[in-house]
Amino acid sequence: MKLIGPFKQIVTLADLPLRGKLSDEQLQVIIDGGIVVDDGKIKETGNFEALKSKNQNIETVTIEGEQIALPGFVDSHTHICFGGNRANDFAMRNAGKTYLEIAESGGGIWSSVQHTRNASEEELLKTLLERIGFLVSLGITTIEIKSGYGLDVENELKMLRIIKKAQDHTKAKLVPTCLSAHLKPRDFAGSNPEYLNYILTEILPKVKEEALAKRVDIFIEKSAFQPEESKDFLLKTKDLGFDITVHADQFTPGSSRIAVEVGAKSADHLEATIDEDIEFLAKSDTVATALPGASLGLGEKFTPARKLLDAGAIVAIASDWNPGSAPMGNLITQASILAAFEKLTTAEVLAGMTFRAAHALGLGDRGKLEVGKKADFVTFKTDNFQNVLYNQGSLNAENVYINGNLIH
Numbered sequence: 552m553k554l555i556g557p558f559k560q561i562v563t564l565a566d567l568p569l570r571g572k573l574s575d576e577q578l579q580v581i582i583d584g585g586i587v588v589d590d591g592k593i594k595e596t597g598n599f600e601a602l603k604s605k606n607q608n609i610e611t612v613t614i615e616g617e618q619i620a621l622p623g624f625v626d627s628h629t630h631i632c633f634g635g636n637r638a639n640d641f642a643m644r645n646a647g648k649t650y651l652e653i654a655e656s657g658g659g660i661w662s663s664v665q666h667t668r669n670a671s672e673e674e675l676l677k678t679l680l681e682r683i684g685f686l687v688s689l690g691i692t693t694i695e696i697k698s699g700y701g702l703d704v705e706n707e708l709k710m711l712r713i714i715k716k717a718q719d720h721t722k723a724k725l726v727p728t729c730l731s732a733h734l735k736p737r738d739f740a741g742s743n744p745e746y747l748n749y750i751l752t753e754i755l756p757k758v759k760e761e762a763l764a765k766r767v768d769i770f771i772e773k774s775a776f777q778p779e780e781s782k783d784f785l786l787k788t789k790d791l792g793f794d795i796t797v798h799a800d801q802f803t804p805g806s807s808r809i810a811v812e813v814g815a816k817s818a819d820h821l822e823a824t825i826d827e828d829i830e831f832l833a834k835s836d837t838v839a840t841a842l843p844g845a846s847l848g849l850g851e852k853f854t855p856a857r858k859l860l861d862a863g864a865i866v867a868i869a870s871d872w873n874p875g876s877a878p879m880g881n882l883i884t885q886a887s888i889l890a891a892f893e894k895l896t897t898a899e900v901l902a903g904m905t906f907r908a909a910h911a912l913g914l915g916d917r918g919k920l921e922v923g924k925k926a927d928f929v930t931f932k933t934d935n936f937q938n939v940l941y942n943q944g945s946l947n948a949e950n951v952y953i954n955g956n957l958i959h
């Protein structure tokens with residue numbers, strides 16, 4: 552057992568509801584606070600001096616200077632296991648080329664598939680660990696990571712095995728997701744439904760056998776998989792025992808409805824979601840995940856997070872870090888910018904990067920500094936927590952704790 556503090560402010564996010572809009576008055580802020588950690592979990596939070604006199608015999612970890620503490624962030628949507636780089640896609644898009652033109656001239660997802668297939672396992676693990684290290688340095692303590700640049704049995708398993716191996720090298724919790732349904736690969740001789748069937752019969756049984764992932768994702772979009780074939784696929788993956796998440800409504804509306812109908816844990820992107828479907832999502836338990844990094848990478852509009860929150864949806868914010876549409880990877884910068892454009896309160900943004908994102912991953916044990924939750928938290932050298940979003944990513948995290956242990 553140990554007592555960590557004092558912190559100028561601890562923003563606990565305790566007692567905030569899972570869904571809907573939040574005002575900053577709802578935020579519980581402990582002034583001159585301390586955190587008592589027992590067995591990796593939060594035993595108590597409160598005034599540091601009071602906790603100290605109450606727990607006289609326990610180890611005290613003294614925090615020097617003025618720092619604030621927030622729950623560790625959760626990035627519930629990334630594609631950070633990949634080979635190569637798509638800087639040329641970014642340059643071509645900005646020079647006016649369309650998505651299709653870029654794909655045809657050798658860019659797009661298929662180019663990342665080729666680079667990932669050709670990369671050695673050592674190289675993929677090394678670059679994956681570097682990206683994980685960057686996310687942890689931002690204060691992110693739980694990271695979802697998708698496959699989806701292998702697109703055949705051998706290479707999808709290669710990606711998922713590397714993601715599994717990465718867990719041995721980081722204290723952050725990694726949550727793998729099988730995204731074999733990212734795109735039908737160019738070298739697959741068959742139709743979309745045939746490729747989806749190949750995933751169901753050749754890839755997912757092995758994923759299950761080796762316990763490589765418990766979640767399945769699909770990209771439903773004109774250029775990828777169509778609504779009806781996707782729905783059929785998702786229901787079958789559910790029968791196999793997988794949790795579902797969907798890349799929905801990125802450019803074309805309609806697929807968030809499918810995500811809700813199949814009981815997906817989350818529907819991510821939603822930049823093109825129509826008002827009627829916002830209502831539909833808001834009445835469901837499917838988390839609506841905004842991915843501002845993709846809007847910034849593509850120069851496209853943001854997810855209508857304000858409307859989703861007002862309608863009562865569970866809104867998470869994730870980075871979507873990938874080589875194509877979202878190369879930045881700085882979730883704090885992205886969430887701060889989303890807040891400014893969508894008019895989100897600090898409480899809504901912090902909830903979206905913590906316990907609401909954790910809910911999308913089925914992890915109810917983290918994201919709030921509440922009694923019994925995991926003692927994952929991040930500190931910043933400042934006397935006011937508002938500075939974290941105000942500085943839009945330029946105020947670096949000072950320390951990162953996982954299970955109450957300093958890891959960064």
Ligand code: NIG
Binds near residue numbers: 630660801845873876
């Ligand atoms: O979430 N939309 C589809 N998939 C990714 C992009 C992947 C890529 O372009 O490599 C996304 O934006």
Ligand code: FE
Binds near residue numbers: 629873
């Ligand atoms: Fe994505």
